[in-house]
Amino acid sequence: MHEExxxxxxxxxxxxxxxxxxxxxxxxxxxxxxxNRSTIRRYLDxxxxxxxxxxxxxxxxxxxxxxxxIDECLEKGIMxxxxxxxxxxxxxxxxxxxxxQYITDWKRCRKLYYDRSRExxxxxxxxxxxxxxxxxxxxxxxx
Numbered sequence: 001m002h003e004e005x006x007x008x009x010x011x012x013x014x015x016x017x018x019x020x021x022x023x024x025x026x027x028x029x030x031x032x033x034x035x036n037r038s039t040i041r042r043y044l045d046x047x048x049x050x051x052x053x054x055x056x057x058x059x060x061x062x063x064x065x066x067x068x069x070i071d072e073c074l075e076k077g078i079m080x081x082x083x084x085x086x087x088x089x090x091x092x093x094x095x096x097x098x099x100x101q102y103i104t105d106w107k108r109c110r111k112l113y114y115d116r117s118r119e120x121x122x123x124x125x126x127x128x129x130x131x132x133x134x135x136x137x138x139x140x141x142x143x
Contacts, residue, residue: 006050009050016035019032019033066090070083070106071106073086080099
């Protein structure tokens with residue numbers, strides 16, 4: 001999809017450059033194409049690149065510098081609210097929901113590992129909260 005958009009933009013750039021070659025002014029090109037004159041100036045620049053400068057680069061979030069500390073705390077079994085207080089003391093100024101979401105995802109990813117490492121090697125089955133009522137109030141063969 002990105003390549004298609006870049007191709008479309010290059011077609012538009014080439015259209016502008018062709019109009020300039022035949023002697024049209026920037027004002028005339030603007031009138032014919034509907035583009036802003038500053039856009040036309042950029043398109044006429046030889047160094048113009050249709051790919052956005054930040055395409056393909058992942059931007060770090062506010063939580064990124066604290067992830068190592070959060071992981072260590074979670075390994076120790078520290079509660080989420082305590083972890084949030086700790087990283088706020090370290091300078092974190094993002095939202096609480098971001099911290100909670102990270103902790104939830106961390107626990108979900110490691111759940112399988114923890115289930116296998118329980119004492120005695122017994123497998124346990126967890127029941128989602130939404131399914132508990134189904135189990136309590138419906139015949140087992142219908143659940």
